[in-house]
Amino acid sequence: MNLRTALAASGGFFAGVLLIAILGGARPAGPPETVTVTTPGQTVTAELAPDPRPTDPGPDQGPTGEVELPSVVGERLDVARAVLEDRGLEVDTRGGGAFGIVDESNWVVTAQVPAVGTVEPGATVVLRVDRG
Known part of the structure; x- marks a missing residue:
């Protein structure tokens, strides 16, 4: 060659x-x-060619592609984080005391912002926590 x-x-x-x-x-x-x-x-x-795959938004998304945001108030922090992250959302926690949050299963969600509804995929949900 x-x-x-x-x-x-x-x-x-x-x-x-x-x-x-x-x-x-x-x-x-x-x-x-x-x-x-x-x-x-x-x-x-x-x-x-155009993508032949259907554009079904999936089970946790509405017709506009927004994600259903459930209430996680009253849930343990570890459970609440798993629910929200499984839906493709970011989680920001507030609270935790002087030593912070070491074991998420010891903390309970007392408030969330935004509240129940729909949000854009990847949105951040702020969770206020207190000792459970």
Whole structure:
């Protein structure tokens, strides 16, 4: 294999890797897009089709993609954190006394902000805790 053949082969390989990287993500429904990757001595063009997967928001999300936020007041902190994190939400705790929160199962949620309803995916829920 001479140098020119080796460079052409590596350029083709590189173009293929770029196309795979570009095509790898999910695409919203809509008109197809065209992607062109050019390397020395080779041009590759591909048409990206819309993502055929359904856009069902899932069991914990409403029709707008928002996440249902349940009340976790009265729950142990470890249980409340698991419920909220399983829904893709961030948890910020307030309280904990002089030594902070060492064992979450010893603390009970006394208040939450925002309250029950729907929130954007990834939203932060602030939990106020007290000794259980």
